[in-house]
Amino acid sequence: MSFAAISDAVHVRAPGKINVFLGVGARHDDGYHALATVFQAVSLYEDVIAHHADDFSLTVSGVDDPDSVPLDDRNLAMRAAKLLASATDYAGGVALRIRKSVPVAGGMGGGSADAAAALVACDALWGTGLSPARLHELAARLGADVPFALHGGTAVGTGRGDQLNPALARGRFDWVLVTSDAGLSTPVVYQRLDALRAEEGALADDPPVSLDVPIPVLQALRSGDPALLAESLHNDLQAAAVHEQPDLAQTIRDGIDAGALAGIVSGSGPTVALLCDGPESAQDVQSALRLAGRDPLHVHGAVAGARIMS
Numbered sequence: 001m002s003f004a005a006i007s008d009a010v011h012v013r014a015p016g017k018i019n020v021f022l023g024v025g026a027r028h029d030d031g032y033h034a035l036a037t038v039f040q041a042v043s044l045y046e047d048v049i050a051h052h053a054d055d056f057s058l059t060v061s062g063v064d065d066p067d068s069v070p071l072d073d074r075n076l077a078m079r080a081a082k083l084l085a086s087a088t089d090y091a092g093g094v095a096l097r098i099r100k101s102v103p104v105a106g107g108m109g110g111g112s113a114d115a116a117a118a119l120v121a122c123d124a125l126w127g128t129g130l131s132p133a134r135l136h137e138l139a140a141r142l143g144a145d146v147p148f149a150l151h152g153g154t155a156v157g158t159g160r161g162d163q164l165n166p167a168l169a170r171g172r173f174d175w176v177l178v179t180s181d182a183g184l185s186t187p188v189v190y191q192r193l194d195a196l197r198a199e200e201g202a203l204a205d206d207p208p209v210s211l212d213v214p215i216p217v218l219q220a221l222r223s224g225d226p227a228l229l230a231e232s233l234h235n236d237l238q239a240a241a242v243h244e245q246p247d248l249a250q251t252i253r254d255g256i257d258a259g260a261l262a263g264i265v266s267g268s269g270p271t272v273a274l275l276c277d278g279p280e281s282a283q284d285v286q287s288a289l290r291l292a293g294r295d296p297l298h299v300h301g302a303v304a305g306a307r308i309m310s
């Protein structure tokens with residue numbers, strides 16, 4: 001039976017993301033860094049199914065290591081459901097089933113997608129009927145990437161990454177993703193960036209406290225030309241991620257040798273996103289990397305944010 005056929009339950013699908021551009025500024029007193037980023041939602045989805053229940057419970061499938069995803073209040077989807085219940089004085093609970101496709105701790109915002117999907121699913125299941133603005137507000141309280149998973153598409157994120165403005169992106173962009181067996185902890189990668197900057201002699205105040213996305217990135221997205229976008233891909237966290245997993249640099253080189261236009265570490269990594277010239281080129285890159293013993297995924301963007309499927 002498909003999820004969509006289950007009655008008395010709500011099935012929501014939310015996408016993972018790639019950071020096409022990620023600029024990291026100074027670390028604020030609250031521990032967050034100033035960011036200027038461009039997110040693109042891609043066709044790799046998390047499925048969350050919410051059933052009526054008296055209490056709160058959660059199951060997760062689709063992961064190789066069941067211990068990699070917490071099933072208690074540390075899980076972002078669980079926190080999302082409880083936050084919505086408390087914000088709306090809903091007295092019941094929910095049984096959440098998460099089917100994961102986005103790699104865990106992969107720099108693609110899988111947990112954030114689960115949280116966005118859980119918010120939308122519980123809002124529909126419980127009939128709490130929050131406005132999009134109120135859902136966005138709750139999403140931002142759960143994590144900096146959660147509002148984007150609600151909205152999807154292509155968007156500029158500033159502040160902690162949670163202040164979103166849609167970016168015009170024409171056409172479709174084809175990406176080949178190369179995932180890693182071992183995840184990378186986002187806080188560890190940011191700490192490594194701070195340490196590398198300190199080693200380079202950058203004073204604490206040197207990185208800007210607020211920053212913007214460079215115009216050429218936005219122009220490339222608007223043009224719909226992958227070759228132009230390839231020239232603009234940038235991630236300030238990449239050196240730190242490569243420091244933690246040195247083989248990522250080779251993965252990017254292998255992708256380019258296989259025919260990709262450019263490659264980048266997505267977010268805090270370790271997923272590598274290879275931008276290709278179109279669907280056929282992406283299939284060629286995927287085949288070549290597969291022959292080389294890797295397990296690449298062909299996805300495209302931009303796709304919609306969290307959507308009710310049933």
Ligand code: ATP
Nearest residue numbers: 074075076104105106107108109110111112114186
């Ligand atoms: P970030 O959003 O911090 O960049 P990420 O995209 O690299 O994270 P996620 O898969 O979202 O990685 O999860 C990071 C960590 O958060 C995991 O290692 C796990 O311990 C915890 N976590 C909490 N909720 C979830 C969830 N629903 N799915 C996966 N991991 C979760």
